Amino acid sequence: MSLNKRRLIFCTFIYSCAAIGLLGAALGTKRWVVASARRTSNTTESVGQVNLGLFYGDKYLNIGYGLRTYSVDVIEMMKNDPEIMIYSLWVLTVIFIMAGLTMTIAAAVFAVINSAITPISALAGVPGLYFWNISAILFELFAAGLWVTQFYQRLQFNVMSKDDRRNKWTSEGNASLGYSFWFIILASILHMINVFTVFWATCSRTKKSPSPIIEEKTNGAIMLY
Template sequence: MHMFRRGMIFATFFGSCIAIALLVASLGTKHWVNAHAKRTLNPHESNGRINYGLFSGKKDLNVAYGWRSYDIDIIHMLKYEPDFLIYGFWLGTVTCVCGALLFSDLAAVFAAINAATSNSCFSGTPGLYLWNILSFFCNLGAIALWVAQYYMKIQYNVLSLEDLDNSWTSLNMAELGYSFWFVVGATVAHFINIIIIYIANSDKKIDPIIPMIEEKTNGAIMLY
């Protein structure tokens, strides 16, 4: 049973590593949003593809004369075009993902420690619950904030003011990209970790309690 528990706890190390990889990928990739665009003046001849992450992205626009690519600087857009995204939701999303990454790192480190040594306050069962639950809720926060961002801003527009002035529109042509779903995957990984920790600690072997009379009887026998 002791080896079973250690093995289960060590399994959460791999779960945390998966979560770390997914969160790093979500920060490094540029597909939190994927969208198409059309020009209202010539919708059948124009086409646009837009994708961006939390910090940068790319847009390809075709006005019927060929494709042209442009880089998107999200921080610049937030500064000079405040209606592009809700700044508080964007900042909250970035903060939650970074917090989830930090707690995932701690969960991985202390899972390895707990599998190799005896329990302590922050590397034992309470600590493993703490780091995984904190990361789980940080991930949930990032998901909730970006979904709110989508329904309040992204689904209506992902284009700059310059593009809007040139009669481009992305209304109802945007969707959540795979970078966002990486965070969902990290959330699932930590939820599974929490379940594993619970299972690993739910079947602890309980030492039998010897009644006091039986202990005295056994003691008397030993004297004889």
């Protein structure tokens, strides 16, 4: 493999590292869903904002006497109120993100190896680069699809706890997908770029000059005459 091709393969390492950062940020940030809230009994003075991540979130509520901030434990909230999310979808979302992160780390490691040497093993070589990146794409898109399902099945209607709902708080119709969700989409796009880059690096061939078969046939025909 030429030096230029190895440089292209190394570029996939950089993109994989960026994808690792995006996936880690998606797991740790609190913006998978964002929603504004209001009290049905006091819509003019009450105002609220709820931000939920996969594990933690923040809640800002003001009933007219000043803004109060609360921390949200998403897992605890699901235990206390099973109706707020579909638990199986939440679990599968986390599992697929972790699987995508594992594939991304593998893609980064083997990109470095392939930029330095030519491995003998298929999974460690170029076929492996396709496998790790395409697997990461699939896992990340599955996770995104599961969260979209979660959103349209439950979260678009309510992100408020039981106690908040008893106090007439509602978020129905005011929720949207936050930037933490879009980190997953961006990571999958980076892996798509990796797949294209590997293809470009390994399938481009130096054109060989055609063998002079026609010229030899012509010379042979002249000798016959």
